[in-house]
Amino acid sequence: MSSPKKATKTTSSASVLTRLGLTSQMDLVLHFPLRYEDETRVMPIARARAGQSVQIEAEVTHSEVLFRPRRQLVATVRDDSGQIQLRWLNFYPSQREQMQSGKRWRIRGEVRHGFHTLEMVHPKVSVCNAPLSTTLTAIYPSADGLGQKQIANAVRKAIDSTTLDEVVSAEFYEPLGLMPFARAVHILHAPTPAENLDALESRTHPAWVRVKFDELLAQQLSLATARYARHHRQAIPLKAPVPPQVSLTEQLMAQLAFTLTNAQTRCLDQIHHDMTLNYPMHRLLQGDVGSGKTIVAMLAALRAVENGKQAAIMAPTEILSEQLFQKFHQWSELVGLRCVWLYGALGARQKRETLAQIANGEAHLIVGTQALIQQGVAFHDLGLAIIDEQHRFGVMQRLTLSEKANIFPHQLSMSATPIPRTLAMTFFADLDVSVIDERPPGRTPIVTKLINQARRDEVIAGISNAIEEGGQIYWVCPLIEESETLELQTATLAFEMLQEALPHVRIGLVHGRLPAAQKSEVMRAFAEHELDLLVTTTVIEVGVDVPNAALMVIEDAQRFGLAQLHQLRGRVGRGERASICVLMFEEPLSKIARERLRAMYETDDGFKIAERDLQLRGPGEFLGARQSGLALLRFADYQADAYWVEQARALATKLLENHPESAQAHLDRWMPNRHSYLNG
Structure with a gap:
C-alpha cells in the first residue's frame, strides 16, 4: 500500500511545481534562490547577535509548556560559551520529546531579543553527528504544499540531467568579462562559504551578472525576432486618396472647431506612413492626459475606412468605451459613416443587429470593450485595430483582436500613461513610438x-x-x-x-x-x-x-x-x-x-510622473504583464542594469545577422514558446 501514497505525493509535488511555472528541467535550473543560510559552520552561542541567522550545537537544560499568553513550548539550551532560549508557538508532541533535558542538538534559526534573553522562534533542529554542509543552503521561492527540500532535490536533479554548455560562443562573452553559464548556475544554487554572501543576496555577484545578461539577451532577441517576423507578415497598405478626391480627414477637419497641434500632426503623419507599408504597423501613440490622442486615433481610423476597411477600437472599461463611442459616433456622422458600440450588457436584439452590421460591413467603425474579442464577433474586413489604454490589456487579448482580421491588421496602441525612455528601450524595442508632447490650446494648468x-x-x-x-x-x-x-x-x-x-x-x-x-x-x-x-x-x-x-x-x-x-x-x-x-x-x-x-x-508633467512611478513600483503596470501571465524580467532590473541592456541589444543584432542558430538556441533555453506573445 506504500507505493500509491508515494505516487500521490509525487503528483502533488509536480502540480505545485507547475503552479510555480516550473514545467521543464530548464525552468528548474533557472529557479534561483531568494537567499541563503550558512549551515557550513557551528557558532558559539556567546557570539550570536540579534538579527543573525546562526547554527549552534547545544544541550537542552530545561523545557516546559507555558500557557501565558498562549500555549507554547519553551526550552533553554547551553554550550560551553553560554545559553539561549528556544520557543515554539505551535508544536507537536515529538518536538516536546526532543526538548528533554540532557539531549544535544544542532539548532538553526534567527536570533532575536526575547523577554529576558536572546531567543530563537521555531528553529530547525537536527542531530549533531550529521556532517556539516560544504555549501551555503539555498532558500527558494516556494508555494504551499512544497517544502525547501523538495525544491532543492528537484533543482539538483535538473542540473545533473541538463546540459549547461554555452549555446552562444564564449568568444562573445569574454570581451564583456562574463563568467561561463554553467559556473554561474552552480555558484547561485550551491555557493561555497568563500563566496560573497552580500553580493549573492543583492544580485551583484558575477554569477548574477551572467544570468541577468542572458535574460536580457533573450528578451532583446525576442523583441528583434518579433519585429523581423512582423516585417515579413503580409498586410494591406492603406494609402491616402489620390487628388482631386478629398480625404475623409480633410472632410472631418473642415467641420471641427479646432485644428491639430504640431505634435498631433507629427504623430498622425507617422501613423499614416506606417499604414502605407505592406507589413503591419505596430505603433504606440502616447501622450499625457488631455493631449488629444482620441482625434488622432479617429483620423487613423478614417484612413482605414477610405481604403474599404473597418477600424475597431477596444477600451478596457465600459465607461471609457462609451466615451470613445460618443466621440467617434459624433465625428462619423459628420462624414457619413456608421459607428457602432459593442459591449457586454448590450440587449440581445440590439446585439444581433450590431453583430450583423459588423459582419456585413455596414459598420465602418466599431468601438467596444473586450466584447470585441468574444466568439461570435466576425468582422467584414478589419484593417486597423486600435487598443486604448493598452497596458490594461493582456498580450493575448491584443493578439485575439488582431487575429479576427482576414489579413493581419495594422495595430495602433494608445496610452495616457507616458512610458519613460529607459522602459521603452528595454521592453518596447518592437514598437514604434509616437509622442504627443504638446497640450491643445485652451487647457488650463x-x-x-x-x-x-x-x-x-x-x-x-x-x-x-x-x-x-x-x-x-x-x-x-x-x-x-x-x-x-x-x-x-x-x-x-x-x-x-x-x-x-x-x-x-x-x-x-x-x-x-x-x-x-x-x-x-x-x-x-x-x-x-x-x-x-x-x-x-x-x-x-x-x-x-x-x-x-x-x-x-x-x-x-x-x-x-x-x-x-x-x-x-x-x-x-x-x-x-x-x-x-x-x-x-x-x-x-x-x-x-x-x-x-x-x-x-x-x-503635472506626465513623463516626470511616469519616471517617479516607475521608480516606486517597477514596470509591471506599464506592460500589461499581470494580465498576460508572462514574467517580465525576473532577474535583471531595467534601471540598475541599463548598461547590460545596451550590450545585450548589440549582441542580439550580431547573433541574428550572423549566428541565427545560436540565437534560437538561446531563446529556447530562456523563453521556450513565449517570445511569440511579443507580437501582441
Whole structure:
C-alpha cells in the first residue's frame, strides 16, 4: 500500500511545481534562490547577535509548556560559551520529546531579543553527528504544499540531467568579462562559504551578472525576432486618396472647431506612413492626459475606412468605451459613416443587429470593450485595430483582436500613461513610438493641493462656493462598500454625507457595480450640467471629458497609485475655468505614499510622473504583464542594469545577422514558446 501514497505525493509535488511555472528541467535550473543560510559552520552561542541567522550545537537544560499568553513550548539550551532560549508557538508532541533535558542538538534559526534573553522562534533542529554542509543552503521561492527540500532535490536533479554548455560562443562573452553559464548556475544554487554572501543576496555577484545578461539577451532577441517576423507578415497598405478626391480627414477637419497641434500632426503623419507599408504597423501613440490622442486615433481610423476597411477600437472599461463611442459616433456622422458600440450588457436584439452590421460591413467603425474579442464577433474586413489604454490589456487579448482580421491588421496602441525612455528601450524595442508632447490650446494648468482629512469641512465649504459660481465637481473614493481591512470612506457613504452637508446641491453617484444604463444616465446628466457634484469611484479614471468640471477632490489619496492619481487629475483642467485637484490624505503616511503625494504636488508633467512611478513600483503596470501571465524580467532590473541592456541589444543584432542558430538556441533555453506573445 506504500507505493500509491508515494505516487500521490509525487503528483502533488509536480502540480505545485507547475503552479510555480516550473514545467521543464530548464525552468528548474533557472529557479534561483531568494537567499541563503550558512549551515557550513557551528557558532558559539556567546557570539550570536540579534538579527543573525546562526547554527549552534547545544544541550537542552530545561523545557516546559507555558500557557501565558498562549500555549507554547519553551526550552533553554547551553554550550560551553553560554545559553539561549528556544520557543515554539505551535508544536507537536515529538518536538516536546526532543526538548528533554540532557539531549544535544544542532539548532538553526534567527536570533532575536526575547523577554529576558536572546531567543530563537521555531528553529530547525537536527542531530549533531550529521556532517556539516560544504555549501551555503539555498532558500527558494516556494508555494504551499512544497517544502525547501523538495525544491532543492528537484533543482539538483535538473542540473545533473541538463546540459549547461554555452549555446552562444564564449568568444562573445569574454570581451564583456562574463563568467561561463554553467559556473554561474552552480555558484547561485550551491555557493561555497568563500563566496560573497552580500553580493549573492543583492544580485551583484558575477554569477548574477551572467544570468541577468542572458535574460536580457533573450528578451532583446525576442523583441528583434518579433519585429523581423512582423516585417515579413503580409498586410494591406492603406494609402491616402489620390487628388482631386478629398480625404475623409480633410472632410472631418473642415467641420471641427479646432485644428491639430504640431505634435498631433507629427504623430498622425507617422501613423499614416506606417499604414502605407505592406507589413503591419505596430505603433504606440502616447501622450499625457488631455493631449488629444482620441482625434488622432479617429483620423487613423478614417484612413482605414477610405481604403474599404473597418477600424475597431477596444477600451478596457465600459465607461471609457462609451466615451470613445460618443466621440467617434459624433465625428462619423459628420462624414457619413456608421459607428457602432459593442459591449457586454448590450440587449440581445440590439446585439444581433450590431453583430450583423459588423459582419456585413455596414459598420465602418466599431468601438467596444473586450466584447470585441468574444466568439461570435466576425468582422467584414478589419484593417486597423486600435487598443486604448493598452497596458490594461493582456498580450493575448491584443493578439485575439488582431487575429479576427482576414489579413493581419495594422495595430495602433494608445496610452495616457507616458512610458519613460529607459522602459521603452528595454521592453518596447518592437514598437514604434509616437509622442504627443504638446497640450491643445485652451487647457488650463491644474493646481494640486494636499489637505489633511481633518480639514474636510473646509473642503466641503470650498465645494459649495465653486458650485455657486457655476462650477462642477468630482468627488472620488476608492471603494464602494465597507471593508474591515481598509478603513476607507466609501462612495456610498460619501454620497450620503455630501447630500446631508450640501442639501441644495444636485449630487449623482456612479460606480462600477451600477447597471450600464444607470451609469450612462448619471454620466450624461453630469456632462449636461443636470448634476453639480459627481461622487464616483475610479471608473472615471480615463476618457471622461466634462470641460465645466474644474474641481476634483480625491479622498484617501494615499491609497491610490501615482499613475492613477495623475489619470484622475486629468479629468479637470479641460476647459477655461481655473482647475484644482484636492488630494485629501490621512496620516500616518507610509514612505511610498508620501513620495507619491509629493510627486503629484511638485509636477503635472506626465513623463516626470511616469519616471517617479516607475521608480516606486517597477514596470509591471506599464506592460500589461499581470494580465498576460508572462514574467517580465525576473532577474535583471531595467534601471540598475541599463548598461547590460545596451550590450545585450548589440549582441542580439550580431547573433541574428550572423549566428541565427545560436540565437534560437538561446531563446529556447530562456523563453521556450513565449517570445511569440511579443507580437501582441
